Amino acid sequence: MRRILIVGCSGSGKTTLAIAIAKRLAIPCIELDALHWGPGWSPRPSFAADVESHTRAPSWVTDGNYATVRELLWSRADTVIWLDLPRLVVEWQVVCRSLVRWVEREEMWNGCVEPSPLGWGDPEHPVRWAWEKHAEYRECYQARFADPAWEHLSRIRLRSRERVRQFLDGQ
Numbered sequence: 001m002r003r004i005l006i007v008g009c010s011g012s013g014k015t016t017l018a019i020a021i022a023k024r025l026a027i028p029c030i031e032l033d034a035l036h037w038g039p040g041w042s043p044r045p046s047f048a049a050d051v052e053s054h055t056r057a058p059s060w061v062t063d064g065n066y067a068t069v070r071e072l073l074w075s076r077a078d079t080v081i082w083l084d085l086p087r088l089v090v091e092w093q094v095v096c097r098s099l100v101r102w103v104e105r106e107e108m109w110n111g112c113v114e115p116s117p118l119g120w121g122d123p124e125h126p127v128r129w130a131w132e133k134h135a136e137y138r139e140c141y142q143a144r145f146a147d148p149a150w151e152h153l154s155r156i157r158l159r160s161r162e163r164v165r166q167f168l169d170g171q
Helices: 014-025 032-036 047-054 067-076 087-104 126-146 161-169
Strands: 003-008 029-031 060-063 079-083 154-158
Touching: 003 014, 003 067, 003 126, 014 029, 014 060, 014 079, 014 161, 029 032, 032 047, 047 060, 047 067, 079 126, 087 126, 126 154, 154 161
Parallel strands: 003 060, 003 079, 029 060, 079 154
Antiparallel strands: none
């Protein structure tokens, strides 16, 4: 595992796992949200080019599902880890994460901060996005994991927080 892509629904723990793996393997962690979001939650025009540039390196771990760079990442990865946690677990995690970020006014990327819980009903907010996209991501990644076109990749599907812990313990 030298070029690792972590996919899954918003709030499933992709970034947390990516950071942990990067530390254990002493390889760079590329956080796609940090490359994608500019000030005021505006998409950065250089996103795809930045991802292309960062993933030329011989080793990295990254997290995310951005359709604009999906094929690039899958073609460059040697390992794909799918965090396929139950919907209620994911929703609990994303609500807790969003609440902590909002209370602490934590800056995430390029000056972006968590909006008030009053804005969590926005279709683009991770709390709503995670709920509405969970089944879609599961269908998408089930198909990709079964597709012979990706059989050259090491594909790891983790379905519980316990399995994620076991996986990390094995690293």
